[in-house]
Amino acid sequence: MKRFTVTGALGACALHASAAFAQNPSPMDIRACSAIETDSQRLLCYDKAVGRTQMSQAAKRTDEKANSISVDLATRDSKDVARPLSLLDSRWELSPESKLGTFNLRGYRPTYVLPFFAASKQNTTPHSPAPDHAVTTPQDLDRVEAKFQISLKTKIGENLFGDNGDLWVGYTQSSRWQVYNKDNSRPFRETNYEPEVLLAFATNYQILGWTGRLASIGVNHQSNGRADPLSRSWNRVVADIGLEREGWTIMLRPWWRIPEERKNDDNPDIQDYMGRGEIQVVHELGRNEFALAARHSFRTGDRSHGSLRFTWSFPLVGNLRGYLEAFNGYGESLIDYNHRASYLGVGVSLLDWY
Numbered sequence: 029m030k031r032f033t034v035t036g037a038l039g040a041c042a043l044h045a046s047a048a049f050a051q052n053p054s055p056m057d058i059r060a061c062s063a064i065e066t067d068s069q070r071l072l073c074y075d076k077a078v079g080r081t082q083m084s085q086a087a088k089r090t091d092e093k094a095n096s097i098s099v100d101l102a103t104r105d106s107k108d109v110a111r112p113l114s115l116l117d118s119r120w121e122l123s124p125e126s127k128l129g130t131f132n133l134r135g136y137r138p139t140y141v142l143p144f145f146a147a148s149k150q151n152t153t154p155h156s157p158a159p160d161h162a163v164t165t166p167q168d169l170d171r172v173e174a175k176f177q178i179s180l181k182t183k184i185g186e187n188l189f190g191d192n193g194d195l196w197v198g199y200t201q202s203s204r205w206q207v208y209n210k211d212n213s214r215p216f217r218e219t220n221y222e223p224e225v226l227l228a229f230a231t232n233y234q235i236l237g238w239t240g241r242l243a244s245i246g247v248n249h250q251s252n253g254r255a256d257p258l259s260r261s262w263n264r265v266v267a268d269i270g271l272e273r274e275g276w277t278i279m280l281r282p283w284w285r286i287p288e289e290r291k292n293d294d295n296p297d298i299q300d301y302m303g304r305g306e307i308q309v310v311h312e313l314g315r316n317e318f319a320l321a322a323r324h325s326f327r328t329g330d331r332s333h334g335s336l337r338f339t340w341s342f343p344l345v346g347n348l349r350g351y352l353e354a355f356n357g358y359g360e361s362l363i364d365y366n367h368r369a370s371y372l373g374v375g376v377s378l379l380d381w382y
């Protein structure tokens with residue numbers, strides 16, 4: 029009789045524990061592991077759930093590798109990195125699943141090298157309405173030069189407002205190099221430096237079949253670091269609104285120029301040429317990436333100016349990708365902010381938009 033009582037008590041306890049477990053599952057509930065996207069983390073969850081605490085050295089190395097890889101340092105075909113939830117996630121870590129923490133070096137804008145970059149008409153006498161900002165003696169410039177760009181960013185603050193709001197700093201540098209101009213000592217014709225800081229928020233709303241995923245606000249400085257009469261610079265407050273759908277993104281980018289004292293303004297009319305805002309559309313088709321960016325001054329008459337930039341990134345051999353750029357309008361670079369021309373460049377891409 030005593031044995032029956034103990035057995036019954038144990039059975040009752042087991043039934044009670046089972047019912048409680050069903051109502052309030054443990055964090056180690058093996059069923060929760062199935063929701064984890066990353067293979068190594070999902071395996072680790074299963075091991076912990078069944079009480080397996082001793083991992084093999086190979087499993088440990090796999091887990092450490094998965095935790096240390098940044099999506100930007102891997103190729104788009106890498107099997108070691110989980111596919112990002114969306115294109116914007118792949119650059120801005122908007123969803124909780126895509127967060128990588130702070131101080132990881134990430135791609136920002138495309139990074140590329142164009143050994144061939146040809147202009148329909150070089151700006152041999154750059155000028156600006158600012159005093160002492162006009163070149164009077166034409167420069168000896170080749171129409172064909174090289175162009176390259178590097179663009180990186182890092183997150184310095186994460187989830188600053190509850191579970192949202194990441195603080196980023198970015199840096200973009202682009203150079204136009206007269207590498208084939210032997211008679212003129214192969215000078216760098218123009219280099220633009222563009223540091224910025226911005227606060228980015230994840231959003232989630234629907235508009236005309238698109239999902240609004242990103243909203244940001246930041247301060248941007250752009251200059252060419254040169255002395256008069258070639259000095260050009262401006263500072264802006266820039267907003268970004270990012271929308272996407274499968275294989276597509278749209279970035280709306282209005283900006284406001286921070287006023288400067290007239291005596292210190294290298295280019296007082298720059299907004300009428302470089303514009304007051306930009307819209308960019310990026311489309312991924314297979315392993316090809318197409319992008320179109322349009323800027324405009326949002327003014328009429330003789331203050332109406334703008335530009336179009338088209339780029340195409342495409343596979344070549346293995347992970348090496350080709351890159352084509354076509355530009356028409358004003359402001360291909362700061363020194364050419366009020367110079368209209370067409371440009372065509374061909375080279376290779378190291379990092380694309382997404």
